[in-house]
Amino acid sequence: MARTILHVDMDAFYAAIEQRERPELRGKPVIVGGSVEDRGVVSAASYEARRFGVHSAQPTAQARRLCPEGVFLPVRPHLYRQVSRQVMAILRHYTPLVEPLSIDEAFLDVTGSRSLFGDGEAIARAIQARIRSELQLTASVGVAPNKFLAKLASDLRKPNGLVVVPPDQVAAFLRDLPVSRLWGVGPATERQLTRLGLRTIGEVAACPVAVLRLRLGAAGEALHRLAHGEDDRPVEPDTEAKSIGRETTFAEDIGNTATLERVLLALAEEVAARLRRKGVCGRTITLKLRFADFTTLTRARSLSEPTALAETIYPVARDLFRAVERDRKVRLLGVTVSNLTPGRPARQLNLFVPLDDRRERLAETVDALRERFGDAIVQRARLLRRDHFR
Numbered sequence: 001m002a003r004t005i006l007h008v009d010m011d012a013f014y015a016a017i018e019q020r021e022r023p024e025l026r027g028k029p030v031i032v033g034g035s036v037e038d039r040g041v042v043s044a045a046s047y048e049a050r051r052f053g054v055h056s057a058q059p060t061a062q063a064r065r066l067c068p069e070g071v072f073l074p075v076r077p078h079l080y081r082q083v084s085r086q087v088m089a090i091l092r093h094y095t096p097l098v099e100p101l102s103i104d105e106a107f108l109d110v111t112g113s114r115s116l117f118g119d120g121e122a123i124a125r126a127i128q129a130r131i132r133s134e135l136q137l138t139a140s141v142g143v144a145p146n147k148f149l150a151k152l153a154s155d156l157r158k159p160n161g162l163v164v165v166p167p168d169q170v171a172a173f174l175r176d177l178p179v180s181r182l183w184g185v186g187p188a189t190e191r192q193l194t195r196l197g198l199r200t201i202g203e204v205a206a207c208p209v210a211v212l213r214l215r216l217g218a219a220g221e222a223l224h225r226l227a228h229g230e231d232d233r234p235v236e237p238d239t240e241a242k243s244i245g246r247e248t249t250f251a252e253d254i255g256n257t258a259t260l261e262r263v264l265l266a267l268a269e270e271v272a273a274r275l276r277r278k279g280v281c282g283r284t285i286t287l288k289l290r291f292a293d294f295t296t297l298t299r300a301r302s303l304s305e306p307t308a309l310a311e312t313i314y315p316v317a318r319d320l321f322r323a324v325e326r327d328r329k330v331r332l333l334g335v336t337v338s339n340l341t342p343g344r345p346a347r348q349l350n351l352f353v354p355l356d357d358r359r360e361r362l363a364e365t366v367d368a369l370r371e372r373f374g375d376a377i378v379q380r381a382r383l384l385r386r387d388h389f390r
Helices: 013-021 060-066 077-092 111-117 120-135 147-154 167-175 187-195 201-206 209-216 218-227 257-278 310-322 353-373
Strands: 005-010 030-033 042-045 071-073 098-102 105-109 139-144 162-164 243-254 280-291 296-307 330-342
Touching: 005 077, 005 120, 005 147, 013 030, 013 042, 013 077, 030 060, 042 060, 060 071, 077 098, 077 105, 077 120, 105 147, 111 120, 120 139, 120 162, 139 147, 147 162, 147 167, 167 201, 187 209, 201 218, 209 218, 243 257, 243 280, 257 280, 257 310, 257 330, 280 310, 296 310, 296 330, 310 330
Parallel strands: 030 071, 139 162
Antiparallel strands: 005 105, 005 139, 030 042, 098 105, 243 330, 280 296, 280 330
């Protein structure tokens, strides 16, 4: 029996919420993101703003040049998370098999719900109607036999769109779409496919898999399967955080290593505190760097034992940072801990256990003080700026 998978994607989520909260902004170009002064980037743009060429991840300064009449608003994460929880609650009314991809989109497997709520299209329309009536927002939905096709379908008719891909029409649906619509096809892969004379998904599907494998390796086989509409990945409900991270964008690009490492320590402190608040620890530490030219790189390292202590996270992040060849100033710096497990960090039975105990007790004491009196009540001496003593 063919599965019925939905991909629900909220339309211009942050900007739409701001227009809902301030009705006078409806019909106007709304851009949500960091300020020009803080060298921020666009988090969301209303469809009115997109007509001017504004899009997410664009520098706010560029967005202002493209759309000088736009309404520029700061991000309100607490409000967006609250609305996201309301959206996810609506989705879970129709199936427990909901896999959130981000704050504003999710996959649903409604195969087992059809006897209760009707076919995939009926469920999609019901979801759209509830989101519109209860939240005064719109969502675009793709309905298909698998996740790849459902997500592809939801992108085709925004905003407030609904695209259904029946199992017997998959080939026709994919045939004329550009190869850039295939997952994993970026500019470099697209150029390689173009050199093979492959510009549409239908042409990739018709190409012998051996040719794709020869040119692209294992990725060629994966693209061949996608071009035939094959994707057997299940919808995986996951209510737990997969990672905990913190990043910051600098007001001015920074090249000084000591300054950047001081920021890295502060980020490690924040991430460690959040891990402890959630009662989890993690084994994989990832460093994120974005340079002045907006190129971004990540580096990761896994530990032998999980941790929730900055004393462990920071040295690893610092070593990853020092291993990067930096010929440009840094615009953004971030630290993330993933591969999470519940509980306290495991300890090895060795001579250093007392030190580990003291560090954890100290961290817990600092957490309690900051919870009661604010984050500034206790700071590492290294993080205090000279002007704090004036």
